[in-house]
Amino acid sequence: MIHDVIIVGSGATGIASALGFSESGIVPLMLDVGKVPAKRSGIDGNFYDHRKKNDSFNLMIGPEYEGLYNILNNTSLPPKLTAPEMSFVTEDNAELSRTREEGFTAMQSFARGGLANAWGAGLYRCVSDELKDMPLSVEELAPYYEMLTQEVGISGDSDDLASFFGSVDGLLPPLNLSLKAERLYSKYHKKRDGLNKNGVYAGRPRLGVLSRNHGGRRAYMYQNNDMWLSDTPFLYTPAMTLQKLIDKQAVNYESGILVQRWSGDQGEITVYGRRLSDGIEVEYKCRNLVLAAGTINSSKIVLRSRSDFSTELPLIDNPLVQLPLLFPSFVGKKLETAAAGMTNLNVIFNFPEQRLQGSVIELTSPARSVFYEMFPLAARDNLRCMKFLSTSVLVLFLYFESNRENLSSVRLREDSVLTLKSKAYSFNRKLISRAAKAMRKMGALTSSRIARYSAPGYAIHYAGTLPMKEVPEGPYECDKYGRLNMEEGVYISDGSLFSYIPAKNISFTLMANSMRIANYISKRIRRS
Amino acid sequence: MPEFRNEADKIYRCLFEKTVPDDVAERYSQVIERIERIYPDDVRDVRKCIEQCKDLEALEIYARHTGKLPLLSAKFKIMVFLAETLPENYGQYINERDRVFLAYILLGTSVIRTAFKFIRGAIAIRVLRQ
Ligand SMILES: Cc1cc2nc3c(=O)[nH]c(=O)nc-3n(C[C@H](O)[C@H](O)[C@H](O)COP(=O)(O)OP(=O)(O)OC[C@H]3O[C@@H](n4cnc5c(N)ncnc54)[C@H](O)[C@@H]3O)c2cc1C
Numbered sequence: 174m175i176h177d178v179i180i181v182g183s184g185a186t187g188i189a190s191a192l193g194f195s196e197s198g199i200v201p202l203m204l205d206v207g208k209v210p211a212k213r214s215g216i217d218g219n220f221y222d223h224r225k226k227n228d229s230f231n232l233m234i235g236p237e238y239e240g241l242y243n244i245l246n247n248t249s250l251p252p253k254l255t256a257p258e259m260s261f262v263t264e265d266n267a268e269l270s271r272t273r274e275e276g277f278t279a280m281q282s283f284a285r286g287g288l289a290n291a292w293g294a295g296l297y298r299c300v301s302d303e304l305k306d307m308p309l310s311v312e313e314l315a316p317y318y319e320m321l322t323q324e325v326g327i328s329g330d331s332d333d334l335a336s337f338f339g340s341v342d343g344l345l346p347p348l349n350l351s352l353k354a355e356r357l358y359s360k361y362h363k364k365r366d367g368l369n370k371n372g373v374y375a376g377r378p379r380l381g382v383l384s385r386n387h388g389g390r391r392a393y394m395y396q397n398n399d400m401w402l403s404d405t406p407f408l409y410t411p412a413m414t415l416q417k418l419i420d421k422q423a424v425n426y427e428s429g430i431l432v433q434r435w436s437g438d439q440g441e442i443t444v445y446g447r448r449l450s451d452g453i454e455v456e457y458k459c460r461n462l463v464l465a466a467g468t469i470n471s472s473k474i475v476l477r478s479r480s481d482f483s484t485e486l487p488l489i490d491n492p493l494v495q496l497p498l499l500f501p502s503f504v505g506k507k508l509e510t511a512a513a514g515m516t517n518l519n520v521i522f523n524f525p526e527q528r529l530q531g532s533v534i535e536l537t538s539p540a541r542s543v544f545y546e547m548f549p550l551a552a553r554d555n556l557r558c559m560k561f562l563s564t565s566v567l568v569l570f571l572y573f574e575s576n577r578e579n580l581s582s583v584r585l586r587e588d589s590v591l592t593l594k595s596k597a598y599s600f601n602r603k604l605i606s607r608a609a610k611a612m613r614k615m616g617a618l619t620s621s622r623i624a625r626y627s628a629p630g631y632a633i634h635y636a637g638t639l640p641m642k643e644v645p646e647g648p649y650e651c652d653k654y655g656r657l658n659m660e661e662g663v664y665i666s667d668g669s670l671f672s673y674i675p676a677k678n679i680s681f682t683l684m685a686n687s688m689r690i691a692n693y694i695s696k697r698i699r700r701s
Numbered sequence: 702m703p704e705f706r707n708e709a710d711k712i713y714r715c716l717f718e719k720t721v722p723d724d725v726a727e728r729y730s731q732v733i734e735r736i737e738r739i740y741p742d743d744v745r746d747v748r749k750c751i752e753q754c755k756d757l758e759a760l761e762i763y764a765r766h767t768g769k770l771p772l773l774s775a776k777f778k779i780m781v782f783l784a785e786t787l788p789e790n791y792g793q794y795i796n797e798r799d800r801v802f803l804a805y806i807l808l809g810t811s812v813i814r815t816a817f818k819f820i821r822g823a824i825a826i827r828v829l830r831q
Contacts, residue, residue, distance in 0.1 A: 221795065230728065230786040238732045244778050245735050505804025508795050541794040542782040551762040551818040552716055552777050554811035560796050561804035 176202045176459040177698055179444055180424075181432045181474065183207060184287020186667040187465035188411035188418075189684035192324065193317070193691025195423035199698060202457065203415075204446060206269060206283035207428025208261045210403040220397040220538070221510040231257065232401055233540055240540070249631075252539040253291045254280075258403045262290045269431060270470060270591065277488070277581045277595035278630035279469050285428060286412030287467060288633065289680065294381035294408055295516055295532060296327055296681035298339030303675035308643040308653035309686065311339065317685035317692075319343060325409040326387035327379050333369070334376030337521045337528075345384045347377040348393060351509055351535040353500050353567050354517035360616040372523035373611040378516040378532065379681075381409035395511045400538035430455065434478040435462055440661050461662045461694050465687060468635035468668040469583065469591065475639060475657065475665075476585040479648065485582040485594070486649060489575035489637035491674055492598040493627040494605055496569040498533070498617035503565035514538030520569070520615075522608050526601065529608060530676045532570040536563065567617070571608055571624075572632065572676040573600065581629055583638060595629035634679050639665050640672035655690040666690050705730040708751050712780045715758045717793060725783050736775050743772035750829060751776075756821055760829075763822025 178194060178201035180187050187203065194201050214232045216223045223229065234240035235257025242248070242255040253259055262284045269283050282288040298318050301311050322343040329344040350358060361368065361375040368374070382399075383392045383406075393399075393407040406413075418424040432446040444457045464471040472486055514537035522529040536544075541559050544566075548558040581595035606621040613619060641651045645658040655664040666687045668679065706721070709729040713721035721729075737744045747770055754760045761777055764770040784790050796804075 224786075224795075225788055225791050228724065228787060230724070230783075233786050234728070234782060238735070241732060241779060241782055244775055244782070245732070245739070247739060502801075504808070505796065505801035506799050507797055510795075540782065540785055542778070542785045545781045546774075546778055549766070550811055550815040552758045552781075554815050556716060556781070556793065557807050557811050560794060561800070561808060564796055 174458065175441065176457065178202070178461045178463060178694065179204060179457055179459040180463045180465055180666075181205070181444075182287065182464070182466040182470070182667070183285050183411065183415055183426070184282065184465065184467055184667070185289045185411045185680050185684050186467075186687040187287070188414045189317075189321065189687040190463050190465050190666050190691045191418055191424045192320070192414060193688035194695060195418055195421070196320075197692070197695035197699070199695050200423060200425060201463070202425045202427065202459070204430045204432050204444070204457065205285060205426065205428050206431055206449065207285040207426075208264045208283050209285050210258055210261045212258060213404065214258055214402065216398060216402070218396060218398070219510060220401060221508075223398075233257070235260070250280075251291070252543055253400050256401045258401060259291050261403070262288065270473065271589060272591045272593055273586075275592065275594040276597065276629055277593040278628055279593050279635070280630065280633045281467060281469055286410050286415065289411050290403060292410075292680070293515055293532075293678075295378055295678040296325060296381045297379050297677050298685075299675060299677065299682045300337060300339055303677065306673045307641055307671065309641065313689060314682065314685040315340070317688040318681070320688065321681065321684055324388070324414060325381045326383045326390065327381055328377075328384040329379040330377040332376035333365075333374040334519055334521060337374070337523075338379055344379070345387060348380065348382060348384050348513050348517075349395065350517050351512035351537070353503055353565070354533060354535060356500060357498075357533065357567070357615050357617060358518055360614075364614050368611060368614060371607075371611065372525070374521045374523065375518055375615070378519045380516060382513075382515065383407045393513070395513055397510065397512070397514045397538050400514065432466070432474060434474060435663065436478065437661055437663065442662055459662075461664065461698070463664045463666045463691070463694070465666040468638055469593075471665055471667055471669050472583055472638040473585055473591055475649070477589075482585055482587045484649065485584045486638040488581040488583045488593065488595075488635060489579075489672075489674060490581065490630055491575060491632040491634045491676060492573040492579055492600060493632040494571040494573070494600060495625040495627065496571055496605070496609060496612070496619055496621070497623055498567045498569055498612055498619050499562075500565045500567070500616065501618055505561050506564050508564045509537055512537045517567070520611070522604070522611065524604055524607065526604060527574055528676055529604060530572045531608065532572075534568050534570060536566060536568060569608075569612060569619075571605065572678070574676045575637070575674045579629070593630070598626070598629055600626060634668070634674055636668035636671040636674050636679065639669040641670040654693040664690055664694060705733050708733070708748070708776075709780070711751050711757055712777060713784065716777070716780060717784065717790070722787060722789070725780075725787065728783050729780060732779060733776065736779060737772065740772035740775070743770050746770060747772045747776070754825055754829060756818070756825060759818040759821035760825045761822070762815060762818050763826060766819065769826070
């Protein structure tokens with residue numbers, strides 16, 4: 174059987190692609206490794222109420238000691254990825270994709286729904302000046318942004334950030350602010366003129382978290398359990414759309430398949446993979462192949478198909494700095510157990526040199542133990558700090574745009590190991606100082622001296638390996654519809670296409686672009 | 702009786718001034734060899750320190766700040782995570798009432814206490830080496 178379309182991957186971009194095809198009535202075959210959660214804790218209700226009454230070892234640490242992953246492996250994964258119920262997101266990574274990391278830490282996922290199972294769901298549109306160097310305009314993305322806004326259910330507001338975050342059409346009301354975030358936001362409003370003059374703007378985030386019931390899903394109840402559970406209806410994940418598409422028979426989903434390469438002959442593409450249950454090699458035939466396996470894995474499949482073991486493809490990510498924000502009047506206050514433990518506010522630093530995006534994150538979701546090691550005191554004193562000081566801290570995730578100075582690379586070795594190389598990112602420290610100063614004006618105690626500089630790869634916004642160009646050159650560039658140069662019918666549909674990423678969580682734009690490409694392929698199929 | 706019960710008890714006492722609960726001792730014993738594999742060079746010294754040192758907390762803060770015995774700090778961290786999951790420790794981790802004044806006093810004394818512990822730790826490590 175020859176399929177019209179095969180999509181590889183069920184992450185945010187693969188699902189957006191399938192959604193795009195479903196608009197045109199085309200039913201693609203989706204090939205995926207597709208790991209699913211093995212266990213569910215079944216807690217329903219507030220994380221803290223649960224903990225007061227129950228031994229939470231299985232929920233917080235897990236029988237395989239997943240909750241201690243960072244200590245046991247000397248790493249610093251985001252806490253959500255170490256929650257036992259989330260372990261399926263990164264399950265078997267080491268076996269399924271062997272990597273050699275030389276300065277670049279790559280996060281991959283072979284889960285049904287991909288990395289987005291663990292995302293913060295900050296879903297932002299790009300504005301015109303953020304798509305620079307790309308043969309793509311905001312106008313072209315607009316209809317897909319709109320459809321996705323409906324599908325996902327995005328909370329947000331029409332505020333000072335609307336000019337940076339694009340149209341507010343279809344947004345649900347914003348979520349409630351935590352007490353500290355409220356304090357910060359009211360200080361911002363008091364000092365707004367001065368801050369705006371310096372290019373600093375604050376407002377509500379665009380989150381794929383429901384502030385109201387939407388599309389048959391329940392609204393967020395401020396229970397701080399989303400970090401620990403893999404099936405929270407209020408926090409959108411692509412796996413939800415996948416299930417809907419499967420139910421409507423708008424996609425044929427086949428999991429347990431690791432795609433390795435393709436070969437093409439006169440418009441007929443053969444996709445080669447391995448069935449993971451028995452290790453048997455399998456083949457599928459199609460006329461259009463859409464690679465949405467995530468930047469790193471799509472690049473691997475392309476290099477492998479070309480048997481190219483020498484080319485180093487460029488790899489970009491957002492350099493990221495974490496700035497703790499202390500609110501002295503909250504020291505010793507009781508922990509706000511019913512706050513939204515996620516991004517509460519965004520701050521845009523529209524500096525003349527470059528624009529930075531800050532996400533102000535409330536820290537009520539993770540285990541308190543995460544904070545224990547952040548203090549420099551003796552063990553029992555650290556426990557006190559953890560208890561009394563962690564209630565007074567927010568953290569600002571400060572994203573920088575990708576730039577040529579901080580270029581990393583990916584290369585496939587003959588033994589199938591991917592080498593990911595990067596030197597330590599260089600940061601413009603003056604900008605961090607200016608951002609810290611602005612945050613002080615908004616009432617937070619902070620300084621660029623306590624900033625934590627994240628290692629390359631930590632932002633988990635990978636892109637740039639197979640860039641989209643108006644006129645693609647060479648074998649590793651794509652045209653403006655994602656078609657890989659020198660190939661008939663092979664399309665790239667994920668972050669690989671973006672040669673630049675603005676200082677912004679980029680996944681929503683990757684999804685909109687993926688739908689746009691699906692729409693283009695659909696039209697071509699119809700024409701032929 | 703889990704193999705590492707004594708060790709678990711010493712660390713737990715250091716943190717909470719109480720005997721280690723059975724569940725925590727058991728869980729600690731199950732995971733501790735995994736962390737020892739990461740710092741094989743430290744294993745003997747750290748086991749000896751835990752067994753012999755009278756003020757383990759002092760030793761740990763000194764070791765942490767001087768980059769010595771990372772395994773010891775890792776064992777403390779593991780215990781902090783394991784202990785957090787018990788309802789009986791909820792109040793040790795979660796501040797349930799506004800206690801601003803008390804918090805400032807405690808944090809102030811914590812800094813002084815840490816300095817004192819650091820000096821004790823420096824002495825303790827010398828004694829252990831002899
Ligand atoms: C903790 C965390 C927080 C985040 N927060 C945000 C946020 O707030 N906002 C934001 O914009 N982004 C965020 N991200 C990033 C975001 O999750 C990713 O950018 C996005 O999910 C990437 O989607 P993708 O479809 O390109 O790839 P992935 O999510 O990596 O999906 C890849 C898919 O391809 C499949 N696959 C891979 N290789 C193969 C193969 N060889 N054969 C078959 N199938 C294969 C996998 O099974 C998977 O289904 C976050 C990520 C993490 C981990």
